[in-house]
Amino acid sequence: MTTLSACPACAAAPLAESVVQREIATADVILSLPTIHCAACIGTVERSLRTMPGVEDARVNLSLKRVSVRTRTLTDAALVARLQAAGYEAHPMDSAVLDNGKDPEGQRLLVKLAVAGFAMMNVMLFSVAIWSGAADSTRDLFHMISAAISLPAVLFCGQPFFASAWSALRVRRLNMDVPISLAILLAAGMSFYEVLNGGLHSYFDAALSLTFFLLVGRYLDHRSRRTARSAARDLAALEVHSAHKLVQGSTQTVPVSDLRVGDVVMIPTGVRVPVDGTLISLEATTDRAFLTGETAAIRSVMGNPVQAGEINLGAPFKVQATAVGADTTLRRVAAMVEMAENSRNSYTALADRAAAIYAPAVHLLALLAFLGWAVLGGDLRQALNVAVAVLIITCPCALGLAVPAVSTAAIARLYAKGFLVKSGTALERLAEVDMALFDKTGTLTVPASKAVRDLLTPAQQAVARALAQSSTHPVSRAVLAALPAGEAATLSNVIEVPGRGVQGLGPDGLAQLGDGGWLGADFDGPGLRIGCAPAIALPLSEHLRDGAQAAIDGLRDMGLRPGIISGDRAAVVTPLADALGVTDHQAGVTATAKHDQLQALADGGHRVMMVGDGLNDAAALAAAHASVAPSSALDAARNAADIVILNDSLADLPLLIKVARATTRLSKQNFAIAALYNCIAVPVALAGLATPLLAAIAMSVSSLTVLANAMRIRRVR
Amino acid sequence: MNVLLVLIPVSIVLGGLGLCAFLWTVRSGQYDDAAGTSARILLDDDGPDEG
Numbered sequence: 025m026t027t028l029s030a031c032p033a034c035a036a037a038p039l040a041e042s043v044v045q046r047e048i049a050t051a052d053v054i055l056s057l058p059t060i061h062c063a064a065c066i067g068t069v070e071r072s073l074r075t076m077p078g079v080e081d082a083r084v085n086l087s088l089k090r091v092s093v094r095t096r097t098l099t100d101a102a103l104v105a106r107l108q109a110a111g112y113e114a115h116p117m118d119s120a121v122l123d124n125g126k127d128p129e130g131q132r133l134l135v136k137l138a139v140a141g142f143a144m145m146n147v148m149l150f151s152v153a154i155w156s157g158a159a160d161s162t163r164d165l166f167h168m169i170s171a172a173i174s175l176p177a178v179l180f181c182g183q184p185f186f187a188s189a190w191s192a193l194r195v196r197r198l199n200m201d202v203p204i205s206l207a208i209l210l211a212a213g214m215s216f217y218e219v220l221n222g223g224l225h226s227y228f229d230a231a232l233s234l235t236f237f238l239l240v241g242r243y244l245d246h247r248s249r250r251t252a253r254s255a256a257r258d259l260a261a262l263e264v265h266s267a268h269k270l271v272q273g274s275t276q277t278v279p280v281s282d283l284r285v286g287d288v289v290m291i292p293t294g295v296r297v298p299v300d301g302t303l304i305s306l307e308a309t310t311d312r313a314f315l316t317g318e319t320a321a322i323r324s325v326m327g328n329p330v331q332a333g334e335i336n337l338g339a340p341f342k343v344q345a346t347a348v349g350a351d352t353t354l355r356r357v358a359a360m361v362e363m364a365e366n367s368r369n370s371y372t373a374l375a376d377r378a379a380a381i382y383a384p385a386v387h388l389l390a391l392l393a394f395l396g397w398a399v400l401g402g403d404l405r406q407a408l409n410v411a412v413a414v415l416i417i418t419c420p421c422a423l424g425l426a427v428p429a430v431s432t433a434a435i436a437r438l439y440a441k442g443f444l445v446k447s448g449t450a451l452e453r454l455a456e457v458d459m460a461l462f463d464k465t466g467t468l469t470v471p472a473s474k475a476v477r478d479l480l481t482p483a484q485q486a487v488a489r490a491l492a493q494s495s496t497h498p499v500s501r502a503v504l505a506a507l508p509a510g511e512a513a514t515l516s517n518v519i520e521v522p523g524r525g526v527q528g529l530g531p532d533g534l535a536q537l538g539d540g541g542w543l544g545a546d547f548d549g550p551g552l553r554i555g556c557a558p559a560i561a562l563p564l565s566e567h568l569r570d571g572a573q574a575a576i577d578g579l580r581d582m583g584l585r586p587g588i589i590s591g592d593r594a595a596v597v598t599p600l601a602d603a604l605g606v607t608d609h610q611a612g613v614t615a616t617a618k619h620d621q622l623q624a625l626a627d628g629g630h631r632v633m634m635v636g637d638g639l640n641d642a643a644a645l646a647a648a649h650a651s652v653a654p655s656s657a658l659d660a661a662r663n664a665a666d667i668v669i670l671n672d673s674l675a676d677l678p679l680l681i682k683v684a685r686a687t688t689r690l691s692k693q694n695f696a697i698a699a700l701y702n703c704i705a706v707p708v709a710l711a712g713l714a715t716p717l718l719a720a721i722a723m724s725v726s727s728l729t730v731l732a733n734a735m736r737i738r739r740v741r
Numbered sequence: 742m743n744v745l746l747v748l749i750p751v752s753i754v755l756g757g758l759g760l761c762a763f764l765w766t767v768r769s770g771q772y773d774d775a776a777g778t779s780a781r782i783l784l785d786d787d788g789p790d791e792g
Contacts, residue, residue, distance in 0.1 A: 063783035086777030127773070134767050142760040146753060162745075169749065 053093045053100055055107065056115045058670070060089055065112070072110040073103065090117065108482045130246055136181040137239045143177035144232040148720075151229040155717045167219040167226050174228040178212045181235045184242055200379040200424065203386045207415040208234055214412045225409070230416050230719045237727045238424045245428040249448065267298045270342065283348045291336045291343060293505065300347035303328050309338035309505070313465045313638065321505075333639055337505035373449045374691055375427040382423065390414045393710055406712070413714040417705045422726040426694035429734035434687040437737060442671035443680055450666035452691075454650040454684035456631045460579050460677075461622070461644075463636035464590035464597055467654060468604070469566040470672070476506040476562055478672075480552070484560070486513035488552050491526045491537040494518045499550050500526065503537065503562060530554070568600075569654075571675025576604050578678030584633070589613050589621065591640050615640035622647040635677075637661050652677070679740075686740045694730045701726045 060069060066084045069091055073082035080094040091114075093103055100116035107114040150166040158166060182205065189201040208231050215226035267283055268275045268290040275290050280298045283289065288304065291297055297310070307325045312334050321337050324330060330343050332352040390411045397407035435445050445451065462468050480488060490512040492504040515528035515535060525538015533555035540547040545559035553559040576586045587608035590597045594611035601609035613621070622644050625632050634641070634648035637657030645651035645664040653665035654672070662668055667680070705722050708714055771778070 063780035066777060066780055067784050084777060085774045086780055087774045131767055134772065135764055138760060138763045138767070142756055146756055149752075165745075173753075 053095060053098075053103060054090055054117045055093065055100070055103060056090050056117050057084070057107070057112055058089060058115075059113050060084065060086065068110055069107065069112060072106060076103075076106055079103075105482075127250060130243070130250060133184065133239065133243045133246055136184070137236070137243055139177055140181040140232060140236040140239055143173050143181075144229065144236045146173055147229045147232055151226075151716065151720070154226075164219075164222060167228075170226060170228040171216055171219050174212060174232055175216060178208055178231050178235060181232075181239060182208050185235075185238065198379075198383040198387075200375070200383060203383050203415065203418075204234070204238060204424065206387075207231075207412075210412050211416050214408060218409075225716050227412065227416060227716050227719065230716055230723065233720065233723055234416065237723070241425040241428040244432040247432065268292065281349065283345055285345050285348055287345045287348075289343050289345060290340060292340045293336055293338065295336055297330055297332055297334045297336070297343060299343065299345040300332050300352045301330050301343035301345045303330050303341060304344050305341035307338075308336065308341040309501075310334040311337050338501060373427075374452055374688065378423065378426075378695055386415065386418045389418065389706070389710075396710075397712065410709070410712045410714075413709045413712075413719065414706065416719050417709040417714055417722065418702050422698035422701065422730045423695065425727055425730050425734075426698060427691050429731050430687050430690045430694065430737060433734050433737045434683050437740075438667075438680065438683055441676050441679060442669060442673075443676070444668040444670055445666070446668065447666040450650060451684040451687045453631075453666070454633065454681060455688040457584060457633040457650055457681070459585045459587065459625065459630050459632045461587045461589050461632055461634050461648070462576075463634075463638060463641045464588055464600060465566065465592055466637040466656065467635055467641075468569055468572045468588070468600065468674075470569050470656075476503075477508050479560060479562070480507075483513070484552065484554060486511055487515070487530055487532075487535045487554055488537055488562075489513070490515045490530075491518065491528055491535060491552075494528070495520050495526045500537070503550060506562070525550070568603075569672070569674055571673035571677075573604060575674040575677040576606060579681065582678055582681055584681070589618055589644075591615070591618075591638070615643055619643040619647050633681075635674075636665075652680070683737065683740050686737055690733060690737060694733055697729055697733065698726060 057065075057069065060066065066086060069084050070082050073079050073091065073093055076098070078095055078097040080096070082091055082093045084091045095103075104114045104116060147170045150170045154163055154166055185201045185205045185208065188199065189205040192199040192202060211227040211231040211234070215228050215231070218224075219226055266277050267280050269278045269283065270276075270288040270290055283299055287299075289297075289299060289301070291308075303324050303326055305326065307323065308330070309321050309323050310330065312322050312331070322334075329346075332347075393414045394407050394411035397410050398404055401407060431448075431451060434451060438445055477485075485507055488503060489507050492500040492507070493512055494500075513530055515530045518526065518528035520526050521538065521542070524542040525536060527534060527536040527538075529535070535555075536543055536553045536559075538550065540551045540559065540561065543551050543553045543559035545551055545553070545561070547559075547561045551559040551561045579586050585608065586606050587610075588597060588601050588604075588606050589610050591613055592611060597609055597611035601607075618641065622632055622634060626647070626649065631649040634645050634651045635653070636642075636645055636651070637654050638661060641653075641657075642661045642664045645653065645661055650667075651665040652667045652669060653661045654669045654674075655662070656672075657665070657668075669676075701722065705714075705718075708718070766772070
């Protein structure tokens with residue numbers, strides 16, 4: 025096809041493909057850009073990167089919200105700083121974890137879809153001529169041309185169905201693809217036989233349009249799954265998998281997987297501990313919120329144990345590893361998650377349940393039609409013709425589209441709202457929940473560091489860092505811990521005003537970090553003021569997450585019972601629960617107890633939705649009927665959850681449930697439409713009255729009805 | 742009806758050309774970033790670095 029093609033595009037295609045592959049192979053740095061959303065963003069990002077010395081090329085992918093930068097000299101940090109200066113949040117991604125952005129499976133389906141569409145349209149034209157009365161040699165000629173186009177096209181385009189049907193038959197089971205494959209192959213084979221014997225009817229157009237419509241469903245299904253999968257992988261790639269190992273007094277950056285028991289690891293401020301170990305610095309302050317749900321910082325002294333997953337809030341410290349990789353506490357939880365997930369895998373999707381009833385019924389019906397006509401009519405050829413007509417008429421064109429069309433529309437709708445649906449059956453399970461349990465720390469509340477990061481621009485953060493570094497006051501230390509790691513600004517004349525705060529001179533004038541009253545503002549507690557700008561209050565305790573109240577109220581209005589289940593102290597949980605109006609709350613619950621409670625609720629007949637982010641929630645997330653995690657969650661929790669919330673607000677949780685319920689409702693309606701159409705068409709086919717024209721009309725009308733019905737998901741408010 | 746013997750091959754070849762063009766767009770990755778492609782048309786700068 026490459027050398028002797030009459031079509032220039034065919035010759036150009038492999039060339040273009042090799043060009044694309046080369047470009048991807050040399051893209052060195054991939055950055056995630058969570059905030060880009062329009063043409064202006066693409067323009068600004070690409071311009072600001074391309075004008076940077078050392079950057080050879082930069083290309084934004086808006087669908088995946090990332091940019092790949094080709095450079096030989098620049099580091100991730102320099103590029104991130106450049107983009108932050110341009111006003112865009114950027115995070116380096118681990119390109120080893122990412123896929124290369126190509127989708128060979130999707131491309132194969134798209135090619136088959138195109139070939140099926142092309143063949144269908146051509147054959148349909150010949151069929152229209154035959155239906156309008158082409159006779160004798162013209163009809164035979166048209167039949168022969170149709171056969172020449174259809175047979176190779178059906179064999180090529182039907183492969184996904186044949187493969188799936190074969191793998192089901194090999195283990196002696198029936199799935200939806202068995203009647204599909206049978207109908208396609210029988211229709212094409214039967215028609216070919218008829219054409220060779222000068223018959224009147226051929227079902228080539230039916231075989232092809234069946235393939236075409238079903239491929240549309242298959243492609244939609246594949247696309248929504250892939251979007252979810254690749255976005256989930258994006259989240260994993262954002263985790264930094266390197267550690268600072270101390271070797272003979274100097275630090276080396278090594279992958280976490282290369283650490284061994286006994287290695288000494290340096291933990292900089294704000295970084296997660298990668299191993300279980302013993303503290304060998306004098307003292308350390310860490311945040312265990314992810315592990316236990318406690319919000320208070322933990323102080324450890326030399327010789328105390330430190331667990332993987334803790335975050336360093338204070339000065340850098342050293343840890344000697346006692347357990348690495350799969351032996352760490354962090355990873356042991358993963359085993360628990362896996363066990364809980366196995367029980368959930370027994371859930372059968374709506375489409376599979378429908379197929380289990382449908383597939384045997386269709387086969388039986390076609391067989392009965394064949395036997396009935398063979399015995400009563402005595403004409404085997406006529407009997408086979410009727411059986412094929414029954415198979416085609418009942419064939420699940422609409423059934424094959426019923427669920428994928430609805431779930432694709434629903435997943436796209438939810439993605440636009442910031443929900444990432446990771447599991448295929450998540451929406452169906454979510455539609456059934458009657459209780460919603462929330463974790464507190466990190467889910468209903470956001471830690472101070474997140475709040476500070478959102479409040480200050482990178483330039484302001486640098487100034488705050490410089491001021492906080494120069495003081496040993498506990499409040500300064502807390503501010504420093506809340507700031508993300510980065511460069512400090514250069515300030516002169518930095519002095520500490522006892523009992524008030526720190527001040528220094530920067531490019532924008534006097535910069536002050538300290539008590540609100542001292543800064544001339546009306547808030548208590550620490551704040552930052554630069555030049556004549558008004559002071560900015562810096563929250564150093566956790567904050568209620570955006571939309572938490574709206575989510576709880578909305579869920580209650582929909583008939584879901586909200587509850588809080590937290591590992592934190594009752595003194596913190598109770599006031600929060602009262603403020604949110606949640607009566608059902610528990611404090612001091614360990615990870616195992618959370619899991620056991622969810623199991624108990626499930627045994628008691630409840631279908632629980634769990635919303636959580638920490639390692640202590642991971643097992644509970646997996647044990648819940650459906651689960652949701654915010655994007656800030658630990659990757660163990662994100663992996664266990666069905667749905668990840670990509671933006672920072674919980675306000676759309678009720679919409680999520682509404683869309684999930686609508687998805688199930690519309691899918692069932694679609695099944696009903698398909699069944700209704702079968703009720704009318706099957707008797708006609710059984711009576712031997714079905715013609716190819718009737719089959720073509722019925723098939724197209726039912727498929728379009730189902731697609732139009734699926735689009736109604738956009739109107740769910 | 743002899744005109745059919747010319748018209749049918751011509752129409753099939755024309756359709757085939759369209760199919761080949763579509764296959765080329767698939768293979769060269771023009772459906773990889775649907776959102777970006779629709780936004781890029783609004784970009785103004787026709788500089789030499791713009792692909």
